[in-house]
Amino acid sequence: MRRLGVWLLAWGLSLAATPVLADLQLHLQSESLNPAQRQASQALLDEALQALPPRFVKDLDRRIDVSWSSDMPDNAYGQAAGPYQLYLNTRLLTPLTDGSAATEPTGRPHGTVRRELLATVLHELTHVYDRARLWSGADRRLILRCARQHSSLGKVGLADECRGQTERRFTLSDDPRLLDLAGWQQYVGRRGAREQHNGQSVRSPDAYELSSPLEFVAVNMEYFLLDPTYACRRPALYRWYKEQFGWAPPTQQACPSFYPYLNAGNDFGREPLGKLDPERVYAVDYLLAEANQNMMSRWGHSMLRLVICKPGRPRGPDCRLDLDQHLVLSYRAFVGDVQLSSWDGLTGAYPSRLFVLPLAQVIDEYTKTELRSLASVPLKLSRPQIDTLVEHAAEMHWSYDGDYYFISNNCAVETLKLLRSGTDDSQLTGLDSILPNGLLEVLKGRGLADTRVLDDPKEALRLGYRFDSYRDRYQAMFTVLKKNLPIRQDSVEDWLQQPAIERRQWFARADLRTSAAILLLEQASLRRQLLLAQDEVKQRYLTAREQQDGRVSKATGTLQDILANSGFLSRPAELLGSDGYGLPQTEEWQRLETQSSERQKTLKRLTGDLDSEVRALLEPARAAEITASEENLKQMSEHLRALHKAAGGLQLP
Structure with a gap:
């Protein structure tokens, strides 16, 4: 292959020698064609x-010669x-000539042979137009001079050097906005560099678009021009x-x-398929789970909170009270088995x-189980920015x-x-x-986050800008115990470790009063034991699969089934298979509803089975401690009801 410098120079000289026309002309080379072939080709x-x-x-004011060639692979269109x-x-x-191309299916995205031929012409013309942007108008001489002076540069160097000579700096395929939307985004931490891997690979109309920005622009031009649903899908x-x-087609x-x-969510009894109406999104907050001592959480966790108004409520500050409507956008590593490996994360x-x-x-999840506080900081976004952010989040969801990297492509980078x-x-x-x-600090520094x-901590709690870790509440309950019972422990952690x-x-x-405090602490203890049990299951999962114990094999099989059936919650496109692309449309809704409902019922059944089966994977001491904690909750609940009844109050449920 010739070096780009030589090619660019030759191509530019050829362009300069081509006479300028009023508009683009497609000139059919028809010498070897019969009348019917000429007519079909020209049409x-x-x-x-x-x-x-x-x-x-x-703008593409040149003549392009179009010929039929037998020197092509069978699967090529042009x-x-x-x-x-x-x-x-x-x-x-x-x-094409006998008309069968109009009905002959291809198995390719556009359906018929004729439709694929039309898309091919548009695709290749887009490549020509994209290259021609480098040679626009009065800058053509500067480009030619640049190509001569820098012909020794490599492909990227020459393109960058000579592009700067034009008034329109960017072609279609290297426009920064296009690259962001297409999936070749800026590397975070490497100023200006673009990612080489495109992760927006699901629900694609044609995998060829992911091969390069050049092909992405051309493939999507096909759909922009030919697919009347493109405006809704992308x-x-x-x-x-x-x-x-x-301009846009009708x-x-x-x-x-x-x-x-x-x-x-982990409530497998509810319908998982939802409708996100951007008109009901009042604001977007940067939601930060504060750090803890776990290796993967020592810098916190980045999320976005969508403040969504309940149906019928006008957008406004009162929507912050509709907590049951709010959603969280959270980039997380999807673990294909229950072992979380630090090395794999890296x-x-x-x-x-x-x-x-x-x-x-x-x-x-954060305040009660992991004992981490949450800060919910409003982002200063305009109404159009909120709308497009919600739209883009929906597109990314599908x-x-x-690839999740704990260091270079983690929750903060993805957010x-x-x-x-x-x-x-x-x-x-x-x-x-x-x-x-x-990330929160730099958002604050740019005036984009209102910290x-x-x-005012109390006001922040009241208004839902902060959600405190239950650790402080547990300590307050422990203080009640310490005041009313002659216990030896000095901290809630010491109490719960018994x-x-x-x-x-x-x-x-x-x-x-003391019984109510103990009940809350026993609930915390059970959560802690279950969290430790989860970690224990992770450690024993792979080795347990090799054991002969039937109970263990059954539990690990249930775990595998849950993992296999829960992936759709983070990769919903798998419910639709290879049909369609982009955002699902109305005609796909029924299938989504049916498929997601069936998967959710399966998960509900499997998690019910796992509650009884998973203890076969636990060390006997852990299983015994969980059983004892559950018995504590039962006894304390009964004791509290009895005290409440004796005091003349209403019996607790």
Whole structure:
């Protein structure tokens, strides 16, 4: 292959020698064609010209010669060669001429042979147009001079050097906004560099688009021009193409007013398929789970909180009270088995996916189980930015399956990329942070995060800007115990580290208030034991599969089934198989509803089975401690009811 410098120079000289025309002309090389072949070929080219944007036709003011060629692979439809030459595969000439191409299915995205031929012409013309952007107008001489001076540079160096000579700095395929939307985003921490791997691989119309930005632009141009549902399936890209050409083809339908999503909550009794209406999103907060001592959590966890108004409530500050409506966008590593490996996290073995979770579950997960506080800081976004951010999040929910790296592509990095692409805010362009707590600081420094809401801790708690760790509440309950019982422990941690059976000796001596405090602490103890049990299961899972114990084998089989059936909650596109692309449309809703409901019922059954089976994977001491903690809860609940009844109060449920 010739070096780009030589090719660019030759191509530019050829372009300079080509006479300028009023508009793009597609000239059919028809010498070897019979009348019917000429007519069918010309009709195809005329249809392509009619489909192109007027600005495209005007700006590409050259003649392009179109020929049929037998020198192509059988599976090829056509290709551009040289600056202004387009070849189509002779194998397809006969079906185009006799009309069978219009009905013959191909198994390819556009359906029929003729439709694929038309898409091929548009695709290759887009490549020609994309290259021609380097040679626009009065800058052509500067480009030629640059090519001569820098012909020794490599491909990237020459392209960067010579592009700067033009008034329009970017071609279609290296436009920064296009690269953000297409999945070749800025590396966080490497200013200006673009990621080489594209994780937006799910629900793609054609995997070829992922091979390079050049092909992405051309493939999506096909769908922008030919698919009337493109505006609904890939709305951000549709707007980008429309902006480039100041024009868009007519659409046949209005887009749905909502975006489908799958709620990845752990309540398997509820319908997982939901409708996210951007009109009901009042605000977006940066949600930070504060750090703890675990290796994977020592810098916190980055999330976004969607403040959603309940149906019928006008958008406004009162929507912050509708906590049951709020959703959390959380990039997490999807672990394909229950062992979480630090090494795998460093090397990108886990998929990175965008989970949509109910706020209440996230609060419980961090404040009650992990004993970590949450800070919910409003982001200063305009109404259009909120709308496009919600839209882009929905697109990522259906299309993104990246690689999770604890260091370089973690929750903070993924959240920052979502904010950049979703808002197109120039203040985010040069912003870099790979740490969740650091990202909040730089957002604050740019004036994009309003941390003043955290200045008054009590007010922050009251208004839902902060959710405190239950550790302080547990300590307060322990203080009640310490005041009313002659216990030796000095901290809540010491109290909870006792065996459950030792704590039980104090139950009968507790008054009503002390009993209520003990009940809360016993609930905390059971959560702690279950968390330790989860870690124990992770450690024993792989070895347990090799044991002969039937109970163990059954439990590990149930775990495998749960993992196999829960992946759809973070990768919802698997419910639709290979059908369609982009955001699911109305005609796909019924299938989504049926498939997600069936999967959810399966998960509900499996988790019920696991409650009884998983103890076969635990060490006897752990299983005994969980059983003792459950007995403590039962005894203390009965004791508290008895005290309540004796005091003349209502009997507790």
